[in-house]
Amino acid sequence: MTQSITSIHLFVQDGCRPCLYAETQLKKTEGWEEFITITDAKENGDLSGFAKECGVTSTPTLVVFKGNEIASKKGGSQSMTSDFWKGFVQRLKVNQ
Numbered sequence: 001m002t003q004s005i006t007s008i009h010l011f012v013q014d015g016c017r018p019c020l021y022a023e024t025q026l027k028k029t030e031g032w033e034e035f036i037t038i039t040d041a042k043e044n045g046d047l048s049g050f051a052k053e054c055g056v057t058s059t060p061t062l063v064v065f066k067g068n069e070i071a072s073k074k075g076g077s078q079s080m081t082s083d084f085w086k087g088f089v090q091r092l093k094v095n096q
Contacts, residue, residue, distance in 0.1 A: 003066040005092070011041040011051055011061045018077035022060040029085040035092045 010026060012019035026032050041051040041059050054063045054070060061075040074080075 003069075004095070005064055005066055005071065006068075007065045008036045008092075009039040009054070009063045009065075010036055011039050011054070011056045011059050011063065013041045013059045016059050019060045022077040022080040025080055025082045026085045028082045029089050031093065032085065032089050035089060 010022065012023055023038060026036065026038075039050070041047055041056055041061070043049075047056060054061075055073060056063070056075075058075055060077050060080060061073060062080070063070055064072045
């Protein structure tokens with residue numbers, strides 16, 4: 001049996017222009033809040049423990065969990081366009 005997605009985190013950080021772009025494009029997508037959590041990758045200027053556990057080395061990074069395991073990870077804002085987010089959220093809605 002295939003495990004379903006349990007959580008999705010978009011890791012960002014303050015002052016990161018690529019993060020701002022990815023977050024802005026995501027927020028243009030209706031219903032994104034139902035599936036994706038925007039997570040600050042840093043605490044006190046350093047990567048948070050959770051970000052490190054997820055293998056985040058740069059931001060923005062999208063991490064998809066199935067159960068307690070990382071199912072996929074995608075870094076960089078170049079592909080995180082509004083079309084990417086619309087398609088991604090639409091697939092999540094269909095598979096809900």
